[in-house]
Every structure is written in C-alpha cells, then in structure tokens.
Amino acid sequence: MTTRTDDSASPLIESRDDLLSVFAGGEKPRERWRIGTEHEKFVYRLDDHRAPSWDEPGGIRDLLMGLTEFGWEPVMENGKVIALKGVDGNVSLEPAGQFELSGAPLENLHQSCAESGRHLQQCKAIGDRLGLGFLGLGMWPDKARSDLPVMPKGRYSIMLSYMPKVGSLGLDMMLRTCTIQVNLDYSSEADMVKKFRVGLALQPVATALFANSPFTEGKPNGYKSFRSHIWEDTDPDRTGMLPFVFEDGFGYERYCDYALDVPMYFVYRDGQYIDVAGESFRAFIEGKLPQLPGEKPTLTDWTDHLSTAFPEVRLKSFLEMRGADGGRWVRICALPALWVGLLYDDQALDTAWDLVKHWDISGREKLRHEVPKLALDAVTPEGETMRDFAGRVLDVAAAGLTRRAQLNSAGDNEGGFLDPLREVVATGMTPADRLLDKYYNEWNGDVGRIYEEMSF
Secondary structure, eight states: OOOOOOOOOOOBOOSHHHHHHHHHTTBOOGGGOOEEEEEEEEEEETTTOOOOOSSSTTSHHHHHHHHGGGTOEEEEETTEEEEEEETTEEEEEOTTOOEEEEOOOBSSHHHHHHHHHHHHHHHHHHHHHHTEEEEOOSBOSSOOGGGOOOOSOHHHHHHHHHGGGTOSSHHHHHHHBOEEEEEEOBSSHHHHHHHHHHHHHHHHHHHHHTOOBOEETTEEOSOSBHHHHHGGGSOTTTEEOOGGGGSTTOSHHHHHHHHHHSOOOEEEETTEEEEOTTOOHHHHHTTOOTTSTTOOOBHHHHHHHHTTOEESEEESSSEEEEEEEOOOHHHHHHHHHHHHHHHSSHHHHHHHHHHHTTOOHHHHHHHHHHHHHHGGGOBOTTSOBHHHHHHHHHHHHHHHHHHHTOOOTTSOOGGGGGHHHHHHHHHTOOHHHHHHHHHHTTTTTOGGGHHHHSBO
C-alpha cells in the first residue's frame, strides 16, 4: 500500500478536469512504456517461525535499517522508519510487516527479474544476520490474526478500525496476505480501455496459475487461493470485477465517477493521517468534509484516494494487475511476463480480447467466484476448463513476448519467464496443489514444513 510522507504543496482541485488529469497524464508513447513489478513476502523468525514486530531487536525496523547498507535511504513517519527508497524503487511495509518491493519502472522483463533477484539477495543477507527468513506464499499458512503485529503507519490504524464494518475478511486481507502485481502503461484512453477490459476478464487466469494460499491456521482451508477469496468479502464498495468497465462509453470519466463513489479512508495533513473513513470525496470537493470543514482537496489528496480502491485491476496513471498470490522468485518474474506478453503487443492484445469479448457479466462474475476454490478446475463461460484456457492464454502471451524481441546478453527473449506457468498447465498442478499434496503425504499433516519448502 502507498506510503505517504510528502507534505509539500499540491495544487487544489479546481474542476473535474483536474481529477481526469491523473489518468490522461499517464498516457505515454510506446517507446516510453515501462514495467513496474511489486511483490510482497512474509517475514518470520528462523528459530520459531514467529512474525517479528517492528520495534523488537532484530525485527522489522532493524531489517529496514540493515538494507541501508545497500544504498537504500530511510523514509520516516513520526520519527520511525517505515519504508526505504532507492534506485530499485521503494521498500514498504504492509500492515502486519509483510515486506514489499515496489520496483522501478523498467524497460524489459530481464531487468525486472534481475531487480527482484537483487532485492531478495539483499533481504536474505540482512535476514541471515538478524535470524529472519522470508516466505513466498499468498497467505500466512499458520498464523491467526492475533499472532501478528501491526506496523506503525497511520493509515493502517484507520483501515483496521473501518474494515470490520464493511466485510468479514478485510482484516485478513490486511494482516495475512501477500501478492505479486505489475504496473503497466497505456498510450491513450482507448488503449487504456482495451487493456483494462482484457486485464479484468483474464484476471482469474492469473489467480488460477498463481494460486498459492491453501492453508489457514495450520489446516487446509478448502481453497487454492484463499487470498483471492478474501477479496470477495473485504469491502464491496472498493473491490471486484467492475462490470461498468465493459459497458459502452467506458473511459476516464466513468472510472472517475467510480472512484468518487468509493468511501474515503483518510486525509494526510501536517504529517498525520486524519480519519475520515466512510466519508465522501464528492463532499470533500465541495468543502463539506465534516473533519475539515471548508477545506478542499489537493491533487495529491485525489491520488491518495485512488490508492484506496482495490478492484482486480486498478487505474491510476497506469494500470495495476492485482489478481495473483505471492510466491517465490520465479513466479515474481512470471507474473509481469504474463501481462506484458498480453498487453504490450498489439496483436496479442487483440487476440486476448477475442478470447473474452463474448463473455457476459454473469459469466465473468461466476468465473471470478469459482477460481479461488477450483483454480485450474474452474470452467470458463464457454465451458472450457481453466487449465485448457490458461494454456491458450499463455500461447498468446508467449507470442507477444517473441514479437517484442527484448533479448538478454545470451540472446534469449522474455518468453522463458513464462516457463513456471507452462509447467502449471502441463502438470495440472498449481503451487497450492503441490503444497496440499505434500501436506497430506510427505509432511503428514505438519504445515510447519512449509517453511522449508517456500522460503526464499
């Protein structure tokens, strides 16, 4: 989640055009399109698998400060280090200490995968010294909410208080999940619309291929991606598959209206987060926010607010693909490969749209609902198994990557990053399926063995 520490002046919102400028301002010619990979992982103590707090010796604070040895600069909130910034992007903390890299905007997948590898190597170097390990999963396999610390970030206390009012699983989303995401560019409003539609319709494919959260508090939970299921009961005002994206006339204006209708969480002023949870940004524009009477929002307030909507695909000044569970390094490299192959090549984008353009709202929603539990065994609106359909989607992505012709020093294109996903389709075994097989057989029901299996 966004880390806000900048209190510098930002222009007041004077008109609707100011709201729309965030989206239009993201338009870039193809040669300036970039790839921004984000990935989260769980931090645990090597000796007892406990989740460390921020301030304990050898805990999250010390991990952050240890990484400054590699050139990262601390980012402070109320005198406490809560993030890092550097040439490889930003390191930030999710609510219970999940450790996130929001990578720099890069030109190709070779660079993105190398960036992730550098970050993980740095984390391991400092983690070994502090007695900390890192787990690549979509959900804590053995922790109750009460087992987990809360990081000292002002927005999190507001969200933790609000979440139980709007859904039964929002606290699990905040405290017990990890994801891999990729941020991608668009050249125009029309290009954004096509990419948004393809990304939303195909998000269940990513959820199935990356399904990696089959355990809750030490036992199988009946899902392949419980992390994805959690989003179905987090907050209906700010999550979901956004049916309006597929309606005629969709564009910046319609997404702006959607975002304006998402209830607010906070306003950042003078280094502090002001709790305005449930209030209307429309009222804020009119100077009628009860907590700040007469005050009107700045453009930065608007970009803050846009970061508090959590649909399966999110628009800011770029598009975020949000449907995948967390995982280990090869999957961190595979997630952007899937979406770059589909969305950054015109022929692949057209072909991908042809695969899904006939699906109706009910079909998309049904698939979204089934995939967290069934993964590759879910059935598309046209009656095809997800396993077979995902194989066809991967073929489209691979062809797109081949046409991109972004080669590394060995002359390889980016298509190899899809290999872990091709293995999932070939074997019919998602990461969750493999873990469940081990749980029932090799591990004899001891989920603690997962720390050997899924650590970085």
